Amino acid sequence: MRDIKVPASIVSALGLTQIIGYGTLYYSFSILSPAIAEDLGLSLEWVFGVFSLSLFVGGLSAPFIGRQMDRIGAATVMTAGSAIAAATLAVCAWSPSVAVFALAIVMLEISSGMVQYQAAFAALVENEPRTASRSITYLTLIGGFASTIFWPISAALSGFLTWREIYLVFAALNLFVCMPLHFWIMYVGKAASRLEPNRTPNVVVGALPPEARRRGMILVSFAFAVLGFTLAAILAHMVPMLGTLGFGTMAVVVGSIFGPSQVASRLINMIFGTRLSPPMLAVISALLIVLGVMTLGLSGDWLPGAVVFAICLGLGSGINSIAQGSLPLYLFGSDGYGAVTGKMAAARLAVGAAAPFVFATAMQNLGIGTALALNAALGLVGVIAFVVVATSTRRPRTTASGVSDRL
Template sequence: MRLFYGWPLVTALGLTTVVSYGTTAYLYGVILLPMAAETGWDRASLSLPFAISMVLAGLVGLPIGRLVDRRGARLVMAAGSAISGLALLAVSRSGALWHLYVLWGGAIGLGMAMTFYPVSMVVVAHWFHRRRGAAYGVLTLLGGFASVIFIPLAGVLIPMIGWRDTVAILGIVQLLVPLPLHAFLVRRHPEDLGLHPDGAEPGDEVAPVPLSGATLRQALREPAFWFITVAATIEQAAAMIVWSHGIAFIVSRGFDSVLAAAIAGLVGAVSLPGRLIFNLLSDRISARHMLGYCLVVQGIGITMLAAATDIRWLYAYAVLFGVAYGTRSPLRASVMAGFFGRRAYGAITAVQGLPVALAAGLGPLGAGALFDALGGYDLAFWLTATAFAIAGAITLVTPRPRSVVSPAGG
């Protein structure tokens, strides 16, 4: 039997996700303290480039989502990889705070919007229907190595060669790995190659109707869309606080910076089994309920971090938060695809991404401001734990759409 092209495609997207996330979103929290030590800039000011990148990614997400729905993701993702790689090289030689605002906030923010999960999951949604949860699991299982590899790697490289050369090296990696994979392997629809979603044969009874689902306008009329969007917005603000300030928080508790980076990498490692197992299960049982419970568990994990007095608390945090964290993106994607289908998936998730991106920017900025005002991160991380619990509760009470496309999201 011939291997369905969707699986090599998902594997390639998983590899590009490792580098795309590892050299941008996960990197910033590692270079935050070295940049502050070199420049003397306060935490709020240094949080702003990361915040701008998240907000910009959301603002341009809608037109990018529509473009991907209409023209495909290949050129979009390839261009995003080129932009991010070149911007990282420029960041490594930046000499003023406004350089970071333009390069990290602007250029890298745009590159993130063009290469991150919202785009790659659109590709997967087009290539898979019955096996969508499994495909998302493979994608995010591979993508989970981003934090496992790049956070500890940067944590080791920075004391050896400095944050600037570390960023430059990772910029080169961005240009050498995701750029060619996006340019040569990504394809829009299985139908473009004479195939069908899941590799089904034309006569198979299980073959889905191509591009079925809700329009953007129909989705916006569903309360389910707004419940999931509010929960995602709250959760994203909390998650970005963890990734942008988590290492600095651990260091502020008296732990070594290399250990702090290793703990952040451990979170990613622990998340790997959950990324696959939970999403395989989401093909059979309610992805929405699993997502809600996992968000609550993330809140419990952050409680362990906020209360940490010795390394045992850090390990407890890494295990609880990591196991649950790995499920959030693929489970939410399964919920959205199950509720609203393939027809306008990119546009629907792009609209959802607007408030989510705003929260992703404001969360780290607020945590930095609280640090500057209070001299520590304690309040910021207790609020973060609470936010995860609230997001989980909202997800659990989300109603099913009045016209459900597929039972997968329920």
């Protein structure tokens, strides 16, 4: 009974914490940043510069966080992460100077690595490796509503609360909603271990043989980093870029298609994608993102082209989130999953942190069309890397002992 009921409840609990985690720690920043800049006497570019720095530092901390998840459990790390996130949001709200605010934002991104997808995926793998890939799909479907929910919530709250007061509200959500749920997940795991001390855990054995793991790790990390750069560059500038292309007020409408497309891709995969291996999902996600960027570059100010761009980008991004969790499990197995995903997250976040600045510089000096073409070309390199991974793997088999039994 535990294998049937608890995973569903854990996915539901994690889904709620991912909506709050991404909504309060990531998506709200773009809405609140103008008020933050005005209050602190900074330019908006400087505020986003601090945010980019925090993403970079967060990437550097990901391997350490991943190792701690393997050592003490992902749910334990998430419980501590919720407390740290709440405290850091409170420091942001209090910050009397630019230096304190900058330090708090950096710490906020480190805490994000302890509570967002990287940690949630590891918690699902710990709970039941056999069903983790499917659970990851369900979780990303729920988590995909974070921007849809928290962009309007943040905008609405900013109408009658200051950004500091909003951050205090967000701190309370992390402390009184997310932390208890993460603690409950931790308690369930420890209680199950006490009830079944002799239970042999099911282990997913990776598709890559030991001698190919290092090469596979480099290839996959490189592919996710390149694709992450391609996606981050576009997302950071999507609405202003569409406005510059001549869409005016329609830029916001076109940009709003991205979120529903992201959720739709996860729903489609949940229903119809069960026969696709994680390497193929990664290839498809990369192709969709590149196709979207190429479409916008070729269509210019043609509205149907922009709509296709937003749909493809959303579909590719949604599937990419699933692949970030399921592909490492498929290739490297469940043993040491936290450390593996931590290393991949480090490469992806560190490279992605530079994307908004690099793409903005390219648009300013080379033009939007050339910048999009270069970005699409970079994305194609990621596609090739994923194709190489997909053609060099064999399907893994789940075992109870952890001994490899390859097909």
